[in-house]
Amino acid sequence: MYSEKVMDHFTNPRNVGEVEHANGLGEVGNVVCGDIMRISLLVEDNIIKDVKFRTFGCAAAIATSSMVTEMVKGKTIQEALEISNKAVAEALDGLPPVKMHCSNLAADALHKAIKDYLKTA
């Protein structure tokens, strides 16, 4: 059902937790649909220095959250804003079709965190 990469990120998720002194925070999803993703990040000089996630949800939700944190660490916020949910899924060698809509929201959470940073910066 899931690719090896999804199972790897689900079993050994990267960057779990909450960034200390975060200056951007984004949360998407709700308990009704069964997925909540929360991303915190620290931006310095336009670069994402640190990023962490916490996710309530299925393996796809956890794996996409983990993957997106790996994809953007060290990137500029412009580069990070260009990453789409689809790109995250592709980086995981794809997701089952039914998961593309409900559990593939990690980039949205990331973008929300960046916008939160930009609002206060």
Place this chain on the structure above:
Amino acid sequence: MRKVYLDHSATTPVRREVAKIVSEYMLDRFGNPSSIHSYGQEAKTALEKARSQVADLINADAAEIIFTSGGTEADNLAIMGVAQANATKGNHIITSAIEHHAVLDTCKELEKEGFEVTFLPVDEDGLVSLEDVKKAIKQETILITIMHANNEVGTIEPIEEIGKLAREHGIIFHTDAVQSLGKVPIDVKEMNIDLLTGSGHKIYGPKGTGFLYVRKGIKLKPRAFGGEQERKRRPGTENLPGIVGLGLAAELAGKEMEEERVNQASLRDKLIKGLRESIPHVRLNGHPHQRIPSNVNVSFAYVEGESLLLSLDACGIAASSGSACTSGTLDPSHVLLAMGLTHEMAHGSVRMTLGKDTTEEDIQYVLDNFPAIVERLRMMSPLYYQRQKESV
């Protein structure tokens, strides 16, 4: 790695003695029961023996058993068949909100044909109230269909009383007993049951086998046409190997029921107790006592069911969940929501169903592995994090 199969409510392995007789009726005794020659007569004898074996398990007469392709077909035949045969008497059907989809979707189909269906609510343990059934009955009611035991939470419904009530009002009573058959005693006569659905692969029989018990005198409109088989109620050449397997599985289930009931209930209670003691924020779903001996259904707050299942699977433990992610829809279990669980708790549910080969060691293995799995997922969960922050 140890493998522990705890999904017996989904399906069971076929017993060796059953598989043996099934293959015998495929390879050597392959006759068509409708044929006049010795091959046919041998097949006919086997067919009727299986009918008696199934009938004996529920105290029915052999002539009251119709073999089907499984529980879903039997539910469809019962509900559609009774509704259409009795449409001149009335158009109202009573069922519950927690039925299997084979019942729910058939009732919804009948709504499109002009029937009116009352979907009764259940309480927090998953029980239908007799009072609610009573209140729902009206002049036009022709059928009550309430399951014996719920497939997700294992709650046993008061069908004997519901059957009595139906009988007093001259209403036909059907029960889906797929999850209770062979696990708890069923007596269709004592329990006032007019129609009953059973399935083969839940009792260590072959998949694609099942039956509908139809009490003598109950009118039923068939769903298929084209032969004399099953008294024209389910025409088509019989799946004889499957039916013979179902018959033997039913006989053995009856013989071992008492012993299995005691064994499995004790392991079930050990599992429930152990999970509650080792993991905080756990809810037992379903009735605390009035449940089939094989069912454990628990919800873990702050985590999601599919993640739990995949983590359990990585330890060799096979279970199921009422989470939306495992149902292929966007909604979590209709049963858990009807019982009043929040979406979060419904998403975080895990069902473990024991079988005759489940051992004490299996249960201990699950208990040894479960706490760390929940803990790992909770450490990742923003809901748990929120809760920890608030409680400081």
